[in-house]
Amino acid sequence: MKKGVIFDLDGTLLHSLPDIAAAMNRALTRYGLPTFEENAYKYKVGNGVLKLTERVIGERADLYDQVKTAYMADYARNNRISTRPFRDIPELLKELIRRGIPVCVLTNKDQSDAENMLAYYFPDIAFSVIRGRVEGVPLKPNPAGALLIAESLSVSPADCLYVGDTGTDMSCGSAAGMETVGVLWGYRPREELTANGARHLISEPMELLRLAEA
Numbered sequence: 001m002k003k004g005v006i007f008d009l010d011g012t013l014l015h016s017l018p019d020i021a022a023a024m025n026r027a028l029t030r031y032g033l034p035t036f037e038e039n040a041y042k043y044k045v046g047n048g049v050l051k052l053t054e055r056v057i058g059e060r061a062d063l064y065d066q067v068k069t070a071y072m073a074d075y076a077r078n079n080r081i082s083t084r085p086f087r088d089i090p091e092l093l094k095e096l097i098r099r100g101i102p103v104c105v106l107t108n109k110d111q112s113d114a115e116n117m118l119a120y121y122f123p124d125i126a127f128s129v130i131r132g133r134v135e136g137v138p139l140k141p142n143p144a145g146a147l148l149i150a151e152s153l154s155v156s157p158a159d160c161l162y163v164g165d166t167g168t169d170m171s172c173g174s175a176a177g178m179e180t181v182g183v184l185w186g187y188r189p190r191e192e193l194t195a196n197g198a199r200h201l202i203s204e205p206m207e208l209l210r211l212a213e214a
Contacts, residue, residue, distance in 0.1 A: 002212045003155040004128070005096055006146060006178070008164035009107035009114060010045060011186035013089050014121060017041055018082035020075065024056055027070035031063050042187035046166045048108035048139050076113070085121055086185055092205040093125045101212055102128035104149050106162075106172075108139045128153060141168045143176035150176070161211060167196035181211060 010016045018038060025035040036044070036056065044055045053068040096103050105127055107114050114132035118125070129149045131137075138144050150157045162173025165186020173180035174197035181200045182193030190201055200211055 001099070002101060002161050002179075002214070003159040004102045004104060004150065004153045005161045005163060005208070005212060006104045006106050006149055006173075008166070008169045009105055009109055009117070011042075011165035011188075012163060012169075012183055013085060013093075013105070014083055014117065015086055016079070016083040016117075017045065017187065019079050020045055020052075022081070023075040023078055024052065024067075024071050026074050027067050028056060030070055031060075031067055033057060033060060033063065033067070045187065046108070046168050048133050049110065051108075072110075079113070079117060080120060083117070083121070086205065088205040090122060090125070092208060093122065095206075095209060096212060097126060099209075099212070102153055104129040104131075104153070106131050106140065106145045106149060108133055108168075141171035141175065143172050146172055146176035146178060150178075161208070163208065165193075167192040170196035170198045173197070179211070181208060 007013050021038040021041040028035050044052055049072060053064055057063055057067055093103050109132050111132035111134050114130055118127060118130060129152050131145045131149055133139060146162060150160055157177040160178045161181055162178040163181045165183045166188045170180050170182055170193055180198050181202060182198035184190055184201055184203045193201060202208055
């Protein structure tokens with residue numbers, strides 16, 4: 001049995017793309033920049049707000065700070081409109097905890113955003129560790145955050161599953177020495193997941209229980 005499961009947040013636990021896309025498009029419109037279709041954001045998210053802003057502003061680096069600030073303020077107000085947990089995710093988390101397996105979250109989202117969203121969408125889930133973007137800790141795919149979670153659980157990284165929907169997640173988990181699981185209900189294709197080190201691919205959340213028991 002695994003001694004910990006670390007989940008990515010956006011695209012893995014929560015379908016948050018609609019609210020992210022809407023908030024960023026409003027920020028872009030405010031500064032006269034082109035907007036993007038919602039599906040285009042599947043390839044812009046995943047590395048935190050700093051990289052997201054960089055990807056959407058194109059050559060307008062002069063507007064970086066303004067767009068980022070506008071987006072963060074808008075998203076803080078409007079991140080509960082269309083966001084929802086993916087199907088069967090709450091049940092999966094409850095079952096893992098029932099079996100005595102700690103559930104944790106590692107995300108490139110800001111720490112406060114991560115904590116607020118998890119508290120709102122999963123009010124009855126006792127996450128063992130939540131790690132978002134904080135000063136001094138590199139973002140994924142750097143494995144530092146994943147290793148800190150394993151350390152806080154007092155377990156070996158090899159005894160943890162790392163679960164995510166992007167190549168960034170798979171690279172992070174692999175670099176940390178964890179068993180990586182790519183989810184196919186998220187925002188990136190299976191080819192990206194396997195190319196970046198996914199040891200397992202799952203199409204339904206409850207499939208993870210078998211891997212957690214191994």
